[in-house]
Amino acid sequence: MRTTFLLGAALGLSACATTGGKAQTASSDPAPAAGPGKGKGYSHDPYPSTYHAYPGAPTLVTHVTIFDGEGGRIDDGAVLFRDGKIVALGQNLAAEAGVTVIDGTGKYLTPGVIDIHSHLGDYPSPGVQANSDGNEATGPVTAEVWAEHSVWPQDPGFGRALANGGVTTLQILPGSANLFGGRSVVVKNVYARTMQGMKFPGAPYGLKMACGENPKRVYGSKGRMPSTRMGNIAVDRQTWARAQEYKRRWDKYEEKGGEPPSRDLAMDTLRGVLDGEIRVQNHCYRADEMAIVMDMAKEFGYKVTAFHHAVEAYKIADLLKANNTCAAVWADWYGFKMEAYDAVPENLAILEKEGACAMIHSDDENGIQRLNQEVAKARASGIKAGFTVSEEAAWKWLAINPAKALGIDDKTGSLKAGKMADVVLWNGNPFSVYTRPQMVWVDGALLYDANDPKRRPVSDFELGQPGEGDTK
Amino acid sequence: MRHLLLASAALAFAAPAAAQTVAITNAKLVIGDGSQPVDGGTVVIRDGRVIAAGPGVAVPAGMRVVDAGGKWVSPGIFAGFTRMGIVEVDAVNTTNDASAGSSPFHAALDVAPAVNPRSSPIAINRAEGVTRAVVAPETSTGSIFAGQGAIIDLGTGGNGVSRPRAFQYMEYGEDGGQAAGGSRPAAIATFRNALFEVAAYQRAPASFLDRGKDALLTRADAEALVPVLRGTVPLLVHVERASDILVVLGLKREFPTLRLVLVGAAEGWMVASDIAAAGVPVMANALSDLPASFEKLAATQSNIGRMKAAGVLVGIGTLGQDEARQARWVKQYAGNLVALGRIPGAAGLDWGAAFATISSKPAEVMGMGADYGSLRAGRRGDVVIWDGDPLEIGSSALNVFIDGVEQPLASRQSRLKERYWEPKEGALPKAYQH
Numbered sequence: 001m002r003t004t005f006l007l008g009a010a011l012g013l014s015a016c017a018t019t020g021g022k023a024q025t026a027s028s029d030p031a032p033a034a035g036p037g038k039g040k041g042y043s044h045d046p047y048p049s050t051y052h053a054y055p056g057a058p059t060l061v062t063h064v065t066i067f068d069g070e071g072g073r074i075d076d077g078a079v080l081f082r083d084g085k086i087v088a089l090g091q092n093l094a095a096e097a098g099v100t101v102i103d104g105t106g107k108y109l110t111p112g113v114i115d116i117h118s119h120l121g122d123y124p125s126p127g128v129q130a131n132s133d134g135n136e137a138t139g140p141v142t143a144e145v146w147a148e149h150s151v152w153p154q155d156p157g158f159g160r161a162l163a164n165g166g167v168t169t170l171q172i173l174p175g176s177a178n179l180f181g182g183r184s185v186v187v188k189n190v191y192a193r194t195m196q197g198m199k200f201p202g203a204p205y206g207l208k209m210a211c212g213e214n215p216k217r218v219y220g221s222k223g224r225m226p227s228t229r230m231g232n233i234a235v236d237r238q239t240w241a242r243a244q245e246y247k248r249r250w251d252k253y254e255e256k257g258g259e260p261p262s263r264d265l266a267m268d269t270l271r272g273v274l275d276g277e278i279r280v281q282n283h284c285y286r287a288d289e290m291a292i293v294m295d296m297a298k299e300f301g302y303k304v305t306a307f308h309h310a311v312e313a314y315k316i317a318d319l320l321k322a323n324n325t326c327a328a329v330w331a332d333w334y335g336f337k338m339e340a341y342d343a344v345p346e347n348l349a350i351l352e353k354e355g356a357c358a359m360i361h362s363d364d365e366n367g368i369q370r371l372n373q374e375v376a377k378a379r380a381s382g383i384k385a386g387f388t389v390s391e392e393a394a395w396k397w398l399a400i401n402p403a404k405a406l407g408i409d410d411k412t413g414s415l416k417a418g419k420m421a422d423v424v425l426w427n428g429n430p431f432s433v434y435t436r437p438q439m440v441w442v443d444g445a446l447l448y449d450a451n452d453p454k455r456r457p458v459s460d461f462e463l464g465q466p467g468e469g470d471t472k
Numbered sequence: 473m474r475h476l477l478l479a480s481a482a483l484a485f486a487a488p489a490a491a492q493t494v495a496i497t498n499a500k501l502v503i504g505d506g507s508q509p510v511d512g513g514t515v516v517i518r519d520g521r522v523i524a525a526g527p528g529v530a531v532p533a534g535m536r537v538v539d540a541g542g543k544w545v546s547p548g549i550f551a552g553f554t555r556m557g558i559v560e561v562d563a564v565n566t567t568n569d570a571s572a573g574s575s576p577f578h579a580a581l582d583v584a585p586a587v588n589p590r591s592s593p594i595a596i597n598r599a600e601g602v603t604r605a606v607v608a609p610e611t612s613t614g615s616i617f618a619g620q621g622a623i624i625d626l627g628t629g630g631n632g633v634s635r636p637r638a639f640q641y642m643e644y645g646e647d648g649g650q651a652a653g654g655s656r657p658a659a660i661a662t663f664r665n666a667l668f669e670v671a672a673y674q675r676a677p678a679s680f681l682d683r684g685k686d687a688l689l690t691r692a693d694a695e696a697l698v699p700v701l702r703g704t705v706p707l708l709v710h711v712e713r714a715s716d717i718l719v720v721l722g723l724k725r726e727f728p729t730l731r732l733v734l735v736g737a738a739e740g741w742m743v744a745s746d747i748a749a750a751g752v753p754v755m756a757n758a759l760s761d762l763p764a765s766f767e768k769l770a771a772t773q774s775n776i777g778r779m780k781a782a783g784v785l786v787g788i789g790t791l792g793q794d795e796a797r798q799a800r801w802v803k804q805y806a807g808n809l810v811a812l813g814r815i816p817g818a819a820g821l822d823w824g825a826a827f828a829t830i831s832s833k834p835a836e837v838m839g840m841g842a843d844y845g846s847l848r849a850g851r852r853g854d855v856v857i858w859d860g861d862p863l864e865i866g867s868s869a870l871n872v873f874i875d876g877v878e879q880p881l882a883s884r885q886s887r888l889k890e891r892y893w894e895p896k897e898g899a900l901p902k903a904y905q906h
Contacts, residue, residue: 125762125763125764126763126764126765126766126768126769127764127765128765128766156762156763157762160761160762164761213563314892314895315892315895316895317895318895318896332798333794334596334797334885335560335561335562335592335593335796335797336561336562336563336794336796336797337561337562337563337564338561338563338564341561342888343885344885344888344889344892345885345889346889346893350889350892350893350895354895365762365764366759366760366762366793369759369761370759370808373804373808373865376865376866377804377865377866379866380865380866380868383866384866384868385889385893427814431865431866432864432865433804433807433808433810433811433863433864433865434807434810434811434814434864435811436811436812436814436815450815450816451816453817461763462763462769465763465769465770466714466739466742466769466770467739467763467769467770467771467772470770470772470774470817471772471773471774471815471816471817471818472761472771472772472773472774
């Protein structure tokens with residue numbers, strides 16, 4: 001079955017092998033038709049999402065403090081969601097018949113947390129070598145690899161991120177050994193048997209790029225290019241030049257027909273970036289390097305959506321703003337390598353003050369469980385330095401801003417009517433260390449409830465092991 | 473103008489000449505021994521040591537008095553397991569003195585001379601109320617023994633080392649097995665052989681010749697392990713799995729003079745009654761809850777709460793959590809243990825007990841509770857005045873005293889923040905703004 005699917009995808013054909021008239025793919029839908037025609041030279045979605053929302057009861061949460069994720073706040077508010085979607089929020093919402101009402105007095109309600117930078121599934125727990133699938137560290141340009149083909153959907157880390165962190169959406173990236181690390185995948189934080197069962201429907205792909213110390217160290221130590229920062233940029237530029245040529249050949253074929261150019265999976269991804277279909281998520285720490293990368297993007301006609309780990313973003317907040325490029329950062333990591341030496345805890349606050357697009361990220365299976373606390377730290381540092389970011393404004397750093405950078409802000413990332421009902425009820429102010437998620441809904445389905453051991457995920461790996469089903 | 477600026481900057485980093493005798497009054501006072509905070513408290517420090525703390529304590533005449541104005545006052549944070557002061561940048565080998573993979577020596581290695589009180593993590597953590605820290609060396613392939621760790625102070629006045637050669641550190645479990653050649657049995661054989669050799673050295677040091685770099689135990693290593701075998705310094709053993717913990721407790725039966733401390737103990741809650749019965753204290757990570765390895769399958773944030781409930785003496789360490797520089801995170805971790813108390817089925821700590829896991833408890837785990845970690849009379853005068861609940865995110869240290877001496881709170885991070893608060897360049901490049 002899987003062989004049929006893979007073969008069909010590789011040939012760029014619609015699913016041709018059927019049994020009883022039903023397409024035999026991991027998704028139950030046939031693969032999209034291939035070319036000719038603009039954008040149809042090959043399938044752009046050969047591993048489609050099979051995610052589906054789980055059933056949920058129509059729910060009204062009342063008397064809560066709401067941060068809507070876009071900077072809005074409602075005191076003593078209420079939120080109604082039904083059929084997986086936010087229906088309404090306000091101060092006085094009447095409970096209709098058949099609606100489950102939850103009294104949230106003293107509690108807070110927010111959109112689900114979005115982590116734009118995770119390696120869950122690719123570097124899962126247990127972190128043994130046999131499970132280490134996050135870096136294809138065999139060449140500096142591996143734009144052909146897709147993180148989703150490494151994702152182990154049974155990583156126990158997904159459940160912890162949900163229950164302790166209220167994380168409902170995350171981007172899983174390949175690692176930073178390579179200049180072009182490969183494609184990312186965005187998933188909903190809902191356990192499934194397959195990766196495709198977690199895949200966020202309609203989320204664009206990202207291209208993970210890296211600048212700085214990692215690529216030069218990994219390849220320099222192998223005695224090959226790049227071994228310096230100038231080598232990094234040289235390999236980048238040569239690769240982009242090839243991508244432009246590849247794009248020209250395929251654009252021509254799709255417009256005018258003739259003999260199809262040979263496929264190059266790495267170039268497919270870069271062509272997707274040049275077409276604006278795939279977003280560049282660029283690991284980069286130093287201010288001076290980010291500036292070079294933004295000019296490289298102009299040189300080759302692409303855009304950097306976000307710099308990740310942007311420890312020195314605060315130094316060039318004005319440049320980032322001018323280039324409409326976001327910075328995804330930690331609250332207080334610093335000093336573990338030279339390019340992390342100039343961290344300041346006011347990074348997010350300075351970016352916000354200067355009007356640049358900013359967000360928190362984890363890059364860590366423990367940190368992802370406390371991103372609300374990381375934002376609380378960043379906000380507190382700003383306030384202490386003299387720039388007050390309101391709680392509701394700071395929540396953008398974990399909600400709408402990462403949603404925008406992922407290209408899914410029309411679907412999630414805030415509590416707006418019509419959006420996915422990805423919702424967290426916190427048992428207190430989520431900027432306090434003393435607060436934890438009480439309930440978490442994804443697409444309106446209640447998938448965590450602190451009071452209900454049956455609403456606590458236990459991954460396949462944990463089943464029958466010491467500690468199974470513990471509160472963790 | 474520039475000279476004036478330079479002079480003031482230099483002053484900010486200089487050791488203040490404050491007296492070691494000071495009284496802090498009008499405090500929401502945290503003693504650090506597990507008790508709850510009390511209002512209207514006073515701490516009196518004379519010659520660097522606490523002589524009294526509590527409500528209704530009188531201030532002797534002639535002392536410098538600091539009015540806390542009702543703010544929180546607590547002992548400084550005693551960070552239970554770090555590599556602070558011996559690493560500046562992990563990825564720059566020349567600045568990283570945690571391990572020595574190519575050295576013939578292991579147990580003999582002593583971190584004390586490597587401690588740099590001017591390293592940037594010291595200043596950054598001091599500004600967040602960390603005043604003392606356990607600094608452990610790191611093992612490398614070739615031995616289960618990493619060497620001799622120290623207790624450091626984060627003050628600016630001295631060489632940073634409060635107590636050199638305060639303990640020996642070793643690995644058991646997965647890391648110990650790999651370091652010993654590939655298995656847990658190899659680690660146990662290494663351990664037992666080493667202690668037999670140490671006993672031989674102890675009987676006749678003069679006849680215990682140096683065996684060279686290929687020896688199973690060099691003379692210097694044997695000498696360093698003598699106080700371990702005698703039980704005059706603790707042996708910190710990193711161990712995570714429940715069954716491994718029982719094996720380590722068994723070693724204490726074989727060598728009864730050992731003063732064991734378990735470090736890590738992710739599955740400690742499963743054998744908590746055995747640990748308590750053996751009287752062995754634990755330095756545990758607070759929030760480890762992932763089956764990160766096969767020796768941590770049952771890891772849970774309830775570990776510390778459950779061990780404490782079973783009668784185990786337990787403090788918070790930060791093993792494997794950026795030990796070089798993030799000791800300050802223990803405050804957040806302790807706060808999370810309070811939060812855990814509100815989750816049905818979990819075991820958390822009340823506020824007083826949670827604060828104690830980052831003050832008196834780690835000091836007691838190290839056998840140094842008489843000197844550090846609380847504001848009971850006789851302890852070192854390590855005191856912090858906070859602008860809020862010290863376990864809450866956003867609270868800041870306003871004043872930090874170490875041995876009764878008030879400390880500067882600037883760091884290169886605060887200087888960078890000042891320089892780039894307005895990111896755009898001005899009339900001169902940023903390099904001229906200082």
